Amino acid sequence: MNSPFAASRTDSSSRATEATFPVNATEPVVARRGEFLLTSPRTRRLSVLCMTDDSQRTAWLARSLRSRGIDVIRAHHGTHGYYQIVTKRPDAVIIDSSSSDSVEAMLTGMLRPEMLLPVLVVNDTLSDEQQRRLKSHGVHCFLPRPASIQDLVDALRSQLEPE
Structure with missing residues (x-):
């Protein structure tokens, strides 16, 4: 299982949230605070x-x-x-x-x-x-x-x- 703390995502209010991890993905999706991820539907908190x-x-x-x-x-x-x-x-x-x-x-x-x-x-x-x-x-x-x-x-x- 990928690290649950390795990835971030940005929610609809444009605030970056921590402690998310990819679901059914082989590599963690990583973004810095404030960045938008195109793969956010593949992540969950x-x-x-x-x-x-x-x-x-x-x-x-x-x-x-x-x-x-x-x-x-x-x-x-x-x-x-x-x-x-x-x-x-x-x-x-x-x-x-x-x-x-x-x-x-x-x-x-x-x-x-x-x-x-x-x-x-x-x-x-x-x-x-x-x-x-x-x-x-x-x-x-x-x-x-x-x-x-x-x-x-x-x-x-x-x-x-x-x-």
Whole structure:
């Protein structure tokens, strides 16, 4: 898969957006800010499913990620997250929770073994044993809480870029 952060596009309001990547293309489409791409129909923005246990934190994450050109899909609990994954097809999942128990509850209803989505968990109360258990559920990356938006974007980049 091409790097989701390697390309840009210009939307109809002539503002360049970041974090887009080509769909069904062999080479990334790259443009500098303000340039128009003739191939913009072949690109789409990166989207992430965001689940938190705090509605204000969810709103802040959504605003901050959208300002960086990343579409945010919200989910309120694990079953809703699973529904959003199946219907909206996000590129990654971010779970930000202050409680280690709620992280496990969110994951239990959401992830299935056949899903290969990168999952990032932001939490500062997880023990090593809980982290091992969550990794077996499909979590790819752990960040300490509070994590900055730049830390989240960097973690997304590291999970989504080809090695």
